[in-house]
Amino acid sequence: MKVIEVANLRKRYRDRLAVDDVSFTVEEGEIFGVLGPNGAGKTTTVECVAGLRTPDSGTVRVLGGLHRDALKEELGVQLQSSALPEKIKVWEALDLYASFYSRPADWNALLERVGLADKRDARYGKLSGGQQQRLSIALALVGDPKVAILDELTTGLDPQARRDTWDLIEQVRADGVTIVLVTHFMEEAERLCDRIALIDSGRVVAVDSPAGLISRVDRQQTVRFRPSGPLDDAVLKALPEVTGVHSAGGRVEVTGTGDLLLAITTALAAAGVVPADLRVEQATLDDAFLALTGKKITHGDAR
């Protein structure tokens, strides 16, 4: 079932065109990534989806065409740079936001789930960045939504807090919430998303799975290793997956496609050779983005 359908979305602000032509659909139960550099139009796009902005043209259908309050009941949104009053306590914020919805989730359970149960009485201003983000996720989920939009969720978090947040998002999806994840952070998109819309300068460059996007650029992989004993290059060259073998100084570099690594290790095992320092290099989403747009995504502070 299609949960979100966006067609030919266009939005101009007074001085610039934020979204030129964006179309995509989000299926029920998936984690859908909206990936692109800063200023690509990601936030404007999801703000239009969330009903916070009116597009100049194009259509947005969420959950079969919900609008206004009915839409906001079913759509949880965590926006960039939206804080809470410094002195509000964690439980007060959840209790207050739960009161905004007609069928709220049990916020006590939510507090457990996001790992803030012991911070119940802490004030918002005293929480760490990661804790504030987790509270933010909890607030986006407190209305028991069918869809959650999470914008630049892990920007500014340290690596540990970022990984914890990723785990949390995967749990939320496991509960059946469809998630739209806006990010300019490649690793995050690659790790979490089922499908990604690559956005650049207000346009969708491609929509595909992370692996699908990567395979569009370069089907070629490179495997490097140090053989434990003498190895005839012909053993590897004979493999259908292999397109090239280069050995020098006790190191072997093999290029190829498909299940290259499995083919090589099987062949090496048959030849009685153990590969040491085995490494596989594949194209990344970064390479895909570069190839598709001619630009590099700026990592910013997400690096």
Add this chain to the structure above:
Amino acid sequence: MSKMIMTEAKLFLREPGGLIFAILLPLVLLIGLGNVIPGLREANPEMGGQRGIDGYFPAMMTILSVVTMALTVLPGTLAAYREAGVLRRMSTTPVSPIRVLAAQLVNNLAVSVIATTLLVVLGHLFLDVPVPKNPLPFVGVFLLGTASLFAVGLLIAAVAPNAKSAPAIGSLLMFPLMFMAGMWFPREFLPDLLQRIGDFLPLAPFGQALRDTWAGGAPQPLNLAVMAVTLLLFGGLAARLFRWQ
């Protein structure tokens, strides 16, 4: 809505500044100065034979409390909420951020009512300040004047570029307005021109009408008119210019 008001009230109580300046300071000044300055308790021919504490002085302390809430606390809180994205976050829920604004107004009004009640009651008990002789017009003037100052505060919140500048703009306006209203000495001692100008600014008519009704008289129509126009003009502009993010 009641949960929103309760939450905003709790948040207000956690900021001691608001309580100190809006409730405690006027009260301490009233009772402290009222006891220290003998002139306030003697009939003053310049004020038609009234004593300072019969109307002038408690009225000034009342507008001090209201103007502090209206011009610094209210715009400061709202501008800070906008800057931090509190209003933006709320706009993603089924509840409109207008409710925050409403909760703020309710709470600010409650604080002003409490402060004024304390001024009346404690002033009467400790300083023998007469209870307003004309309670209904007094309450009417209080509500109209408070609403008009809140409208000015909302306009400040609407146009202030950021969270820090909102209370700063409020304070900057507050001092000349208080001077014109007679905060430091009765308006009768101001030059005629300043008195005339003061008649058409937001605070002085409120102070004057409170004095008049406190002492048992009727409010002057000009004062009521200026308050009403202030309410409509500033309130209308604030509604037009307010930004949620």
